Structures are given as C-alpha cells and as structure tokens.
Amino acid sequence: MTATTKYPAKSHARRSAENLKVFAKKRSVDESVANSSLIYAAASKPTLWPHCDQNIPFRQNRYFNYxxxxxxxxxxxxxxxxxxxxxxxxxxxxxxxxxxxxxxxLSLEQAQAKYDVDEVKYSSELESDLKAFTGSTNRLILAVDESEEYSVVQQSDLLLEALDETRMIKDEYEISLMKRASEITDNSHLAVMSALPIEKNEGHIHAEFVYHAMRQGSKNQAYDPICCSGVNCGTLHYTKNDLPLEADKQLVLIDAGAEWENYAADVTRVFPINGEWTTEARAIYEAVLDMQTQTMNRVAPGVSWDNLHQLSHEILIKHFLELGIFKNGTPEEILESRISASFYPHGLGHMLGMDTHDTAGLANYDDPDPMFKYLRIRRNLQANMVVTVEPGIYFNKFLLEPVLSNPEQAKYIDEKVLEKYLPVGGIRIEDDVLVTDKGFYDLTKITKDADEIAKIVKAGISKGRDHFHVVV
Structure with a gap:
C-alpha cells in the first residue's frame, strides 16, 4: 500500500452487490432487487452529551465506512x-x-481526490436524487439502518447479510490497516509489561496501554481494555480496572487492542505480577499456550472452526489430567461430561475487522451444548478471513459451583488439587490471525513465551520507579 492508494470503496460496493445477488437467489427474492436497487448508508452523527458542550465519542457507522x-x-x-x-x-x-x-x-474537490467514489455531492441534493431513482418504477433503495429522514429508504436484512458476508473477506488494503493496528498494539502491550514500577493498580495498566497507543497515532481503542489482576483474571470481560496490584496476587491479564482507521486489533497477554511465575500459574499458562499453539497451527482454508474449538478442550483435559485437577475418567468421558466448559466457557475466537467481534461468524447462541453455545464462529475457514485465536482457562468460583454440586460431574474433579489453582484466577492468550491460501499468518508479534515475558517484567522492575520519571 502506498501513501496515495485509496481505500477500495468501489471494490467493496461491487463485491457487496454480487453477494446481494447470491443471497437474493438463496432467499428466492426477485432478481430485480439485486440487479437494479440502490444501496444506501449514512455516516454516524456527532451527538452532544446532555447539558454539556461536548460530543459523545464518535464511532463511525461501519457499513458507511466500508x-x-x-x-x-x-x-x-x-x-x-x-x-x-x-x-x-x-x-x-x-x-x-x-x-x-x-x-x-472537506470541499467536494478534496473529497473526490481523497475517496474512491465516482461522484461527490452535497446532501442537499440527496432527497431529490433518491426520489428520482425510484421514479415511477418499483426500484428499491436498500439501507443498512432505518432512515428517519428519507421515507423511500427501506432497511434490508438481505443487504445486511450481503454486506456482512463481503466484510468477512479482507482485501490487501484492509489487511494493511490491521497490520498497523497490530503493530501499535504489540508496542503498547510491551510497554505495559515493562512498566510495573509505575503500575500500582489496574487503572495504571489501562492508562499505560492507551498512552502508548495514542503516542503512535491510535486515538481510539477497538474496545474498552480489560485490565485485571489476581482472581479478577477469572472474569472474562472484567470492567472495573481499578483495584490495586497487591503483592499476594499472582498474575496480571490485559486484553486490549488499538484501532487504526476503524480496523481493530484484539490481543491478550498475561504476566506474573512480580516477574516470577508460581508453579501453578506457569502450569496453567503452558496449558493455554499449548491449546493456542496446536489450534493455530491447524488454521487453514476449509478447516472447521467447531473442530478446532473441540481440539482446544481436548488439550485442556489432557493437561488437567496430568496436573491431577481431573481424575476418575478417560479423556473421552470427561469431554462428554462438558465439565471443561466450566473452566473454559467462551469460544476459541471470533471474526476480526472493523468490529472487534466482526461480521459473518454465524454464531448459534441457542445451541444447547455448553461447549459450543458461546462459540462466535460456526463455519469453515476461508482465505483472507481474520480471526482471533484465544483459548483460556479460568478458576471462577461462580462458574465452578454448579459443576462441583453435581455428583455426575464433580466425580471427575479433585477439589483438593483444584484449591491450589484458584489463586491463579485466569489465563487467556489471544493473537490475531490472517487465514492465508496455504495456512495462516500471525499478525500479533508481542512475545507469549513465558520465560521471555518474565525477563521483560523483571527488567522493568530492575530499572525502578525513577527510570520512568513518574510525577506523583
């Protein structure tokens, strides 16, 4: 991508129209809808907070952006x-x-030079253009959202399906934006690992990540960072981000991703709070890393995401049997019992793009199987998808209580051994992965090697508080 290359909006429009035809045929919709309609989308509007001369943070409509x-x-x-x-x-x-x-x-001329569009007009002409398009014919104007301004515009589920499917496959330009978001994210995660002397509570971790992301030009985060410590690491989408990093806690977990021109990174790293892994934390970390490594190495076009997710559970069970947390059953019996879902309740990963949980994953949250209920991708992989690979293991008492109170499931758990692992809280390792023609490319470069992470944390601690020029 060169500095003069434009975001390929026209290509996106054409591909979306082609998918509109595909979905129209699948839904037995009149061909004219796909062949002669007008696709319409509106940008987000800035909105003021009530009684305050300040805008609510602006977030562009992703379909308009596309x-x-x-x-x-x-x-x-x-x-x-x-x-x-x-x-x-x-x-x-x-x-x-x-x-x-x-x-x-922007003037009309500046916008024409900047964007990959055929024509730029002022919106004062839009209503007459829409009415002229419909005219006396039955041509439709299909929109991604309901329009309060234009009565001729119809919200269309068919269009949404087509756009979502088109957005799923990333082109070279989009991948370049995601690589930049990933690079910023890597640097910011490294900064967090390196700065423990000035990180005295979870909020400091949050601030450190955002500071370094903004210094690199990423003014917005792809989502609110998850910054937790100790047993809080067992809460999947922890939001408090404000408790102290006390010495008796074992780990810090940070799940944070920068955004670059509306394209997201989404990365999770875990590190020991004092630079030293406890025996239990290191064992669980290596189990999660094994889950991630084995599943990621199998990423390729045509591969079933369901199968990769099940494999990650099988690897968890293998490690828990070796550690003695699981007992009294074969790996197959324990998998069938679904108790692993109480330690690993979420899916292996999700689509990534302009949205953190991007489009076209085809999740089925009505699935009665607890191992698959929260799996956000339920389809085979295709080249140029970008997905996260983020297995985790959590020791969350709320999630474990139903299992421990059910004799048919509790018989597989050694509660005395389990007790030793509860202070670990939780561990998740998350990378952003591009599916290529032959396999995968890992966009995430920040280390996940346990020894390297420990060295980074200890090196920061050895530099001391004064090295970071903290103003108290």
Missing part, C-alpha cells in the same frame, strides 16, 4: 447504484456556524 473509507467523516451519506455501477458520496452542506466552531470541512 462503502467509502471515510472513517472520520461526520454526517455523510453514500449510495451505490448497482445497475450503473456508480458510487456517490454526499457531504453535509457548508454550515457557517459549524465552521466557526470546528473549522472548514
């Missing part, structure tokens, strides 16, 4: 005329009062 590449454009619109193969971007008209507060917006 059809324009205008990740930072407020109040725009886009249409794609399928039969004419014409992509049109509409900018808000010049508002003198808005210019006074916020400066000059």
């Amino acid at each position: 059809l324009t590449g205008a990740h930072d454009l407020h109040e725009g619109h886009v249409t794609y005329d399928i039969s004419k193969d014409k992509l049109t971007l509409y900018l808000p008209p010049l508002d003198k009062e808005e210019v006074m507060w916020s400066g000059m917006p």
